[in-house]
Amino acid sequence: MKKQTVKKHDNLINTEQEQIRKIATKNNNIEKINFLKTELEIAANQIQMQDAELETATNRIQVQDAEMEKSAKLSAIGLLSSQIAHDLRSPLAIIESALWLLRQNSLTEEQDDKLQVIGRAVNKMKSEIDRTLSFVRNTPLEIQTCLISNIIQSTLSNINLPKSIKVKTINCDVMIVCDPKKLEIVFTNLFNNAADAMSKSGDLIIEVIEDQNSNIIKVQNSGPTIPKDVLSKLFVPLFTTKQNGTGLGLSSCRNIITQHAGTITASSEPTVFTIEIPKNLASIVEKA
Amino acid sequence: MEKQNILLVDDDADLLKVMSEVITTLGYGAILASNGQEAVLQFEKHIPNLVFMDVKMPILDGFDAFFRIRSKFPNANIIMMTGFADHARWKEVKSACAIYLLEKPWPTEFLSELIRRHVTTKVSC
Numbered sequence: 001m002k003k004q005t006v007k008k009h010d011n012l013i014n015t016e017q018e019q020i021r022k023i024a025t026k027n028n029n030i031e032k033i034n035f036l037k038t039e040l041e042i043a044a045n046q047i048q049m050q051d052a053e054l055e056t057a058t059n060r061i062q063v064q065d066a067e068m069e070k071s072a073k074l075s076a077i078g079l080l081s082s083q084i085a086h087d088l089r090s091p092l093a094i095i096e097s098a099l100w101l102l103r104q105n106s107l108t109e110e111q112d113d114k115l116q117v118i119g120r121a122v123n124k125m126k127s128e129i130d131r132t133l134s135f136v137r138n139t140p141l142e143i144q145t146c147l148i149s150n151i152i153q154s155t156l157s158n159i160n161l162p163k164s165i166k167v168k169t170i171n172c173d174v175m176i177v178c179d180p181k182k183l184e185i186v187f188t189n190l191f192n193n194a195a196d197a198m199s200k201s202g203d204l205i206i207e208v209i210e211d212q213n214s215n216i217i218k219v220q221n222s223g224p225t226i227p228k229d230v231l232s233k234l235f236v237p238l239f240t241t242k243q244n245g246t247g248l249g250l251s252s253c254r255n256i257i258t259q260h261a262g263t264i265t266a267s268s269e270p271t272v273f274t275i276e277i278p279k280n281l282a283s284i285v286e287k288a
Numbered sequence: 289m290e291k292q293n294i295l296l297v298d299d300d301a302d303l304l305k306v307m308s309e310v311i312t313t314l315g316y317g318a319i320l321a322s323n324g325q326e327a328v329l330q331f332e333k334h335i336p337n338l339v340f341m342d343v344k345m346p347i348l349d350g351f352d353a354f355f356r357i358r359s360k361f362p363n364a365n366i367i368m369m370t371g372f373a374d375h376a377r378w379k380e381v382k383s384a385c386a387i388y389l390l391e392k393p394w395p396t397e398f399l400s401e402l403i404r405r406h407v408t409t410k411v412s413c
């Protein structure tokens with residue numbers, strides 16, 4: 001009887017041990033599973049990272065593609081526009097000379113009026129050509145000392161701003177060392193853009209601030225605020241929000257001002273384009 | 289006083305037409321040529337006081353014609369005309385005493401002043 005009990009006891013112990021072993025194996029398995037799970041997670045993370053890298057690489061390729069397309073486009077525009085410029089300037093010379101010949105006779109008021117319209121149209125075409133060419137090729141600066149107000153007046157007389165736009169100049173009787181023809185291209189672009197932005201009516205304010213080392217010219221216009229995403233792209237070649245825009249205006253402006261060893265920046269609320277040109281431009285150019 | 293003659297060289301017939309009318313209105317005589325080769329011949333024939341020479345022309349372009357005239361006539365007064373300045377080649381002719389690079393289009397008042405200043409002077413090169 002006693003033996004039996006012992007045996008029973010032994011059996012019991014055995015089953016217990018068995019159970020412990022089973023539990024141990026189970027624990028071991030759980031550990032393994034946990035381990036595998038972590039491994040799996042790491043692998044998944046790696047795949048995600050590689051995915052992200054792939055995406056960045058794809059994006060980079062897309063950006064490069066877009067840039068290549070743009071530079072191809074730009075050089076095509078360059079070739080085409082210098083060709084067009086040469087071909088248009090001869091006929092313009094013909095029209096201008098013919099206008100001058102007609103003006104040698106006495107004219108009726110009606111004839112004189114129409115000739116003035118033609119003259120203005122010719123001027124507009126000239127400045128369009130200059131604008132495109134100044135973008136395509138940097139011709140050397142022809143430096144002079146002149147009154148900023150004279151350059152502004154000359155610009156205003158060549159472009160036809162709507163009468164409803166009020167032009168105000170503040171402190172513009174300042175002498176500046178610059179290439180006046182090129183600065184006129186800059187003003188033409190800024191004024192035309194301002195007129196486009198204001199559509200019907202508004203204020204165009206041009207202010208000159210004399211700094212110790214530079215002249216600062218601010219061109220401000222009323223009108224809607226420039227959205228943030230547009231503001232960051234203003235000077236990018238070919239960027240335009242206009243149906244008939246070229247997107248070359250402001251990038252030409254920047255080319256020209258950079259040639260003057262200066263800067264041009266834009267800010268919104270209110271819309272202001274700020275040009276800064278060093279006063280010692282002549283000596284900078286001489287050294288170059 | 290004998291009339292001063294100006295040789296006009298351009299491949300555009302209408303440009304020659306209006307420019308010669310402008311020049312006669314201003315009181316000078318106009319001689320015409322429609323390419324560089326004709327220009328050289330006309331120059332030798334008339335020895336004009338001043339030349340306006342387009343750059344881009346068929347047969348013989350303005351730069352080449354310039355050098356042909358210059359090699360025989362070191363005193364020739366030559367003004368180049370262009371729609372779009374090729375500054376590299378302009379430097380070449382400038383160093384051979386071309387007077388001026390006139391960019392098209394020009395205000396006639398400017399043309400008149402340019403003629404007045406250079407029609408009687410003699411370059412020596």
Ligand SMILES: Nc1ncnc2c1ncn2[C@@H]1O[C@H](COP(=O)(O)OP(=O)(O)O)[C@@H](O)[C@H]1O
Nearest residue numbers: 193194197239240241242245246247248249250
């Ligand atoms: N004064 C301004 N007010 C608001 N937006 C402007 C102004 N000037 C320029 N822009 C914006 O910048 C863009 C680029 O201008 P620009 O380079 O001159 O080319 P374009 O006038 O041909 O569009 C315009 O399409 C417009 O969206």
Ligand SMILES: [Mg+2]
Nearest residue numbers: 189193249250
């Ligand atoms: Mg514009």
